[in-house]
Structure formats: structure tokens, C-alpha cells
Amino acid sequence: MKNFKKSLILPLVISFLMMAGTNIKAQVTLDCESGIKEIEVGNCWGFGATGYASIASYPSLVITGSYSTRSNSLTNLSLSACWIKTPWLLVGNGNITFQTRLDGNGNGVSAKGIILSYIPYDAGASYGEGTAVQFYTYNFPAFNVTTIRDISAPIPVEIQNSTTPYKIWVSYIGTGGNQRAYSDNFIFPGTYWASPPACTPLAFFQDADNDGVADSEDNYPNDPYRAYNNYYPGVSQYGTLAFEDNWPNKADYDFNDIVVNYRLNTITNAQNNVVEILGKFVLRASGASFQNAFAFQLDDITPDKIISTSGNSTGVSPIFGFESNGLESNQQFANCIVFDNFFNVMPHPGSGTGINTDKSAPTVPYDTLDVNLVFISDGNPAPGGTVTINQLPSSSFNFYIISNQERGREIHLADKAPTSLANDALFGTGSDDSNPGAGRYYKTSNNLPWGINILQGFDYPIEKALVNEAYLHFIEWAESSGILYPNWYSNEPGFRDDSKIY
Amino acid sequence: MKKYNLFFLLSLMIFFASCKKDLTDPVYPDNDNLENIQVPSTFNWSTGQNVIISIQGLPTTIPIKSTLSISLIDGTVLHQRFHAMDLDATIEVIIPKTETQLLLKYGTAEYQVAIVNNQVTFSFIPQIQE
Numbered sequence: 198m199k200n201f202k203k204s205l206i207l208p209l210v211i212s213f214l215m216m217a218g219t220n221i222k223a224q225v226t227l228d229c230e231s232g233i234k235e236i237e238v239g240n241c242w243g244f245g246a247t248g249y250a251s252i253a254s255y256p257s258l259v260i261t262g263s264y265s266t267r268s269n270s271l272t273n274l275s276l277s278a279c280w281i282k283t284p285w286l287l288v289g290n291g292n293i294t295f296q297t298r299l300d301g302n303g304n305g306v307s308a309k310g311i312i313l314s315y316i317p318y319d320a321g322a323s324y325g326e327g328t329a330v331q332f333y334t335y336n337f338p339a340f341n342v343t344t345i346r347d348i349s350a351p352i353p354v355e356i357q358n359s360t361t362p363y364k365i366w367v368s369y370i371g372t373g374g375n376q377r378a379y380s381d382n383f384i385f386p387g388t389y390w391a392s393p394p395a396c397t398p399l400a401f402f403q404d405a406d407n408d409g410v411a412d413s414e415d416n417y418p419n420d421p422y423r424a425y426n427n428y429y430p431g432v433s434q435y436g437t438l439a440f441e442d443n444w445p446n447k448a449d450y451d452f453n454d455i456v457v458n459y460r461l462n463t464i465t466n467a468q469n470n471v472v473e474i475l476g477k478f479v480l481r482a483s484g485a486s487f488q489n490a491f492a493f494q495l496d497d498i499t500p501d502k503i504i505s506t507s508g509n510s511t512g513v514s515p516i517f518g519f520e521s522n523g524l525e526s527n528q529q530f531a532n533c534i535v536f537d538n539f540f541n542v543m544p545h546p547g548s549g550t551g552i553n554t555d556k557s558a559p560t561v562p563y564d565t566l567d568v569n570l571v572f573i574s575d576g577n578p579a580p581g582g583t584v585t586i587n588q589l590p591s592s593s594f595n596f597y598i599i600s601n602q603e604r605g606r607e608i609h610l611a612d613k614a615p616t617s618l619a620n621d622a623l624f625g626t627g628s629d630d631s632n633p634g635a636g637r638y639y640k641t642s643n644n645l646p647w648g649i650n651i652l653q654g655f656d657y658p659i660e661k662a663l664v665n666e667a668y669l670h671f672i673e674w675a676e677s678s679g680i681l682y683p684n685w686y687s688n689e690p691g692f693r694d695d696s697k698i699y
Numbered sequence: 700m701k702k703y704n705l706f707f708l709l710s711l712m713i714f715f716a717s718c719k720k721d722l723t724d725p726v727y728p729d730n731d732n733l734e735n736i737q738v739p740s741t742f743n744w745s746t747g748q749n750v751i752i753s754i755q756g757l758p759t760t761i762p763i764k765s766t767l768s769i770s771l772i773d774g775t776v777l778h779q780r781f782h783a784m785d786l787d788a789t790i791e792v793i794i795p796k797t798e799t800q801l802l803l804k805y806g807t808a809e810y811q812v813a814i815v816n817n818q819v820t821f822s823f824i825p826q827i828q829e
Contacts, residue, residue: 425779
């Protein structure tokens with residue numbers, strides 16, 4: 198299938214096949230029975246000073262069914278005064294037909310008529326509409342009667358069976374009086390050739406991998422098993438997770454015990470199923486003596502939905518067990534241990550308490566782990582079946598650390614649920630004020646957390662520097678529930694004390 | 700003379716009191732200020748906001764299917780899906796709390812949509828200005 202190059206047109210192909218099989222002549226109709234003009238406009242019909250009239254409001258004037266079109270008063274000879282315009286069509290042959298009537302108003306001396314024009318496609322013109330060409334005129338024989346008139350206008354020879362798109366423009370004109378026109382049951386021989394919502398003509402597009410997604414929109418145009426990248430927090434952006442590791446006991450709030458940058462790309466196919474997750478995790482600092490691990494759970498995604506896990510740093514710590522797909526054993530939901538011990542990935546520099554939190558100690562280069570979770574391999578899903586992108590929004594990524602090689606001592610972001618292997622007995626002890634029954638987790642009695650998530654990235658405090666002393670508007674941000682100083686982390690004048698930031 | 704002695708004595712006390720503090724109080728963080736703050740219980744301690752985007756489909760004349768993407772205003776793409784225009788959809792994204800609008804693209808059409816109370820509502824059925 199790869200490199201199978203072909204041109205496709207929108208699923209209209211299906212319509213063609215159906216028409217061929219049933220020998221139905223292609224036509225585009227407007228019977229107004231949706232009753233909602235906006236739906237027609239959404240399907241690329243145009244209306245100028247013409248609306249829909251309901252039988253409830255105009256029982257003697259609606260032509261058939263519950264709705265007809267109703268123009269403004271026809272007092273202008275301009276084609277642009279009152280009109281209806283079709284979507285782009287590949288015009289067929291035969292006659293354009295519809296029914297019309299005036300409202301019978303006898304005021305004034307009037308002349309009323311209808312003019313049909315065709316509009317060729319001109320890519321350089323406004324709305325792609327070239328110069329209109331009139332081809333049919335109808336004059337109402339009397340203006341003060343409501344007689345229904347059957348209009349039948351032959352399609353001009355020059356646009357019959359066209360291979361380029363046209364619009365048909367129905368203009369209502371008149372002089373004097375204030376009569377309005379009602380119309381209904383429009384039939385335009387031809388094929389609908391518009392592409393909502395932009396309403397440009399349908400266009401051929403390239404689809405090299407034949408997955409239905411146009412190459413111009415396909416992030417993997419030559420891969421039938423992949424179509425889209427979905428980044429969190431962004432393609433060129435890392436978020437920062439910063440944890441305190443002393444839970445359930447009091448934290449020192451320098452938020453540097455584990456500092457990890459993250460960027461996730463959830464790759465999906467043309468069916469909107471998750472194919473794989475590519476996670477980039479940059480290990481930046483561990484201002485701790487504890488030997489901490491870092492992991493994430495995919496909330497509500499069972500482990501059997503994943504085929505394999507790779508790129509993570511595990512195998513040293515004895516506290517973790519793993520399934521054949523690389524996920525942690527004995528978990529209800531999929532849990533990926535990104536690293537089982539920070540110090541196994543980044544070596545201690547030889548002085549200072551931790552790594553990259555003491556400016557007097559040597560800086561250790563960041564280490565990056567590229568973690569890959571495979572959901573579908575060569576089109577084949579895991580034994581548990583597929584996962585849609587809707588089932589795996591960014592909020593499903595439940596990041597946490599495991600403190601000091603004690604498996605049950607998980608520390609999640611505020612109000613994120615623990616995994617199956619968390620030690621529930623720790624909740625409510627020390628400074629923790631979790632209430633699992635109420636969905637409240639990893640907060641103190643005054644709602645302080647043990648972990649924060651900064652989508653825009655974060656320069657973390659040095660060892661033993663309070664985050665609110667490093668970032669001078671941190672407290673206002675927190676107390677206002679994030680409304681005040683939403684950019685407290687940024688390097689703006691008066692926002693931070695650089696002496697307390699690593 | 701008494702005044703000078705008293706001044707000298709006070710200066711000496713202040714001097715030694717300062718010295719004592721410097722020598723015996725290593726700089727431990729005083730987190731009382733942080734611990735005593737009043738934070739709303741619903742605060743998520745993230746600079747992000749969860750935004751729910753509700754999309755209303757349009758009954759289409761022919762089946763229309765194209766790429767629906769959600770981006771930040773600066774063009775950063777967050778979410779993409781192959782979407783039939785006649786279907787409703789609900790999409791959840793996490794974006795910086797500083798963002799007040801999103802960019803919704805469908806095929807070649809683009810719309811800037813406002814975020815109101817962490818919600819975005821969008822309809823493929825256009826609003827008509829009469």
C-alpha cells in the first residue's frame with residue numbers, strides 16, 4: 198500500500214457509483230423543508246434578501262410542504278437585489294425547474310420577473326465567482342394574483358454536461374409596488390460540487406498512502422497506518438513537572454526534588470485511533486537524597502491496549518515488575534515507568550545534595566528518554582483492541598513519582614488518582630489531607646500540592662529556596678486559582694528572584 | 700557621660716545579637732508564608748486549563764470528511780482528527796491558561812473561537828447576518 202499514488206476526490210465518488218448503479222439522473226434540489234436557511238447556507242447555497250417562509254405564518258402563500266422561499270419586495274431591477282444562488286455544480290443537461298408565485302399584493306403599478314444566470318468558476322475572483330451570464334428571463338403576467346407559475350429554463354448549450362463548476366443564480370427583479378415572490382421545489386440538473394464549509398469547488402487531492410486523508414493534511418502522507426500528530430503541550434514546547442518527594446510529610450516547597458520536562462505526541466490514524474505515543478522526557482534535576490522513580494498512568498486505558506513499551510530506563514530497581522508489553526504488572530490501567538531511579542540515569546556530580554540544584558556543584562548534562570508506547574503495529578491493534586483519540590485526551594496522562602524506592606509511596610499531581618499499587622494507608626497521614634471518597638488527592642489541609650505542572654516550562658528553584666521566594670507572584674497565582682499572574686513563571690521584571698533560581 | 704555609656708551598651712547588644720543570629724541560624728527556608736496561604740480547593744496547580752470543545756455538525760448534501768484541527772492562536776497544533784462534517788464532536792485539550800481563543804480548522808476553512816468558562820462551542824451551521 199505504501200507509495201501507492203493516486204488521486205481521489207471527496208467521498209462523492211460513492212455518490213457517483215450509486216447513481217451509476219441506479220441510473221438516477223444527477224440533480225441538486227432545494228425544497229426548503231429543512232426550515233432552517235442556515236443549513237442550506239452551510240451547504241453553500243446563497244440567499245440575498247430572500248428568506249424562508251413557513252406555512253404557519255403564510256398558509257396561503259407557501260407553495261408546497263411547510264416552507265418556501267420568500268423574497269423582499271421586488272422593487273429593483275438589479276440582479277443583486279433579491280436572489281438565490283446554488284452551490285458549485287457540474288451542470289448537467291435538461292431544464293432547471295421550480296415553482297414560484299407572487300404574494301398577490303395589489304399595491305402600485307408593478308412589473309415583476311425572474312432572471313437566471315450562470316456564474317463560471319474563476320479562482321482569482323471574489324468567492325471564485327466569475328462574470329455572470331444571463332440565459333433566461335421570466336416575466337410574471339400579472340402582479341396582483343397568487344397563481345403558482347411553473348418555471349422551466351433550458352440549460353444553455355455552452356454549460357451543458359460541464360466538467361468545470363458553475364453556480365446558477367436566480368434573481369428576482371421588479372419595479373414599483375411592494376410584491377414579494379415565493380418559490381419552491383427547485384431542481385437543478387447536475388452534480389453538487391461544493392466543499393463546505395469553505396464552499397470552494399470540490400478539488401482533486403493527492404493521497405499517496407490511500408488512507409483517505411489528503412497528503413496536504415496528512416502528517417504521514419506515505420504511511421497508511423499513521424495520519425496525525427497530537428502534541429501536548431505543543432510541538433515545539435516542553436512542559437515541566439516539578440515534585441516534592443517527602444509526601445505524605447511536609448514539603449520544603451523548593452519543587453526541585455524531581456524536575457522533568459515532557460512533550461507527548463499521540464499519533465493517530467485516519468480512523469482516529471491511537472497508533473502510538475512518543476514521549477520525550479528530559480531529566481533536569483533531582484534535589485533530593487531520595488532515590489526517586491518517575492512514571493505515568495494512562496487513566497482508564499487498560500494495559501491490554503498496548504503492544505509494547507520502549508525507551509524507558511528500568512531494570513535496576515527491584516520494586517517494579519513488568520508485563521511482556523513493558524508496562525508495570527498488577528495495574529488496572531496502563532502504567533509506564535519512565536525511569537526507576539533518577540540516579541541511574543543521571544550520575545551524581547560528587548558534591549551537593551542532589552543533581553543540578555546546587556549552583557556550587559558541577560552541572561550534570563540533562564538526559565532525555567524517548568519513550569514509545571505502541572497501540573497499533575502495522576495496522577494490527579493490541580489484544581485489548583483500539584483506543585480512540587477521544588479516549589486518550591491529554592488529561593489522561595497521570596504523571597507521578599515513586600518516592601525513595603517505596604513502591605506504594607506514589608506522589609501525583611493534585612487531585613490525580615493513585616494507581617492500583619499505591620499504598621492507600623498513607624492517605625490522611627502526615628501533612629496529607631487526601632479524601633479518596635471525594636476524589637481529593639495529594640493536597641494538604643490548605644490545598645498545597647506535592648507536584649506542579651507548568652505547561653510553558655519552568656526554571657526551578659535552587660536547593661532549599663521556596664518557590665514563592667524564587668517566584669514573587671506564585672502566591673497570588675495560587676490564591677486566585679490561577680487567575681492572577683498566570684505567567685508567574687516567566688522572566689518579566691519583578692516576577693522572580695534570580696538568585697534563588699537554578 | 701551616662702548617655703554615651705547607654706548608647707555604647709545598646710550598640711554592643713545589637714552588635715552581638717546580630718552576630719549570634721548570623722552564626723547560629725543557618726538559612727532554612729521559612730515556608731510559613733506559603734503554608735498559610737488560602738488556596739481554593741478546586742485549584743489544579745497547573746498553568747494549564749482543560750478546555751472542552753463542543754462541535755455541532757451540519758447535515759450535508761453529500762458526505763464531507765476532512766481534517767479537523769484545534770490549534771493555539773499562534774498556530775501550535777494540539778489536536779487533529781479525520782471528521783465527518785455532519786457529526787457532532789467533543790474534544791478536550793489542555794492549553795495554557797493565558798489563552799483566551801483557539802483556532803479551529805476544517806479543510807481550508809479557519810475559525811477563531813472564544814474560550815468561555817473552559818468551554819468552546821462551535822457549529823458548522825453558520826450564523827447569518829440578515
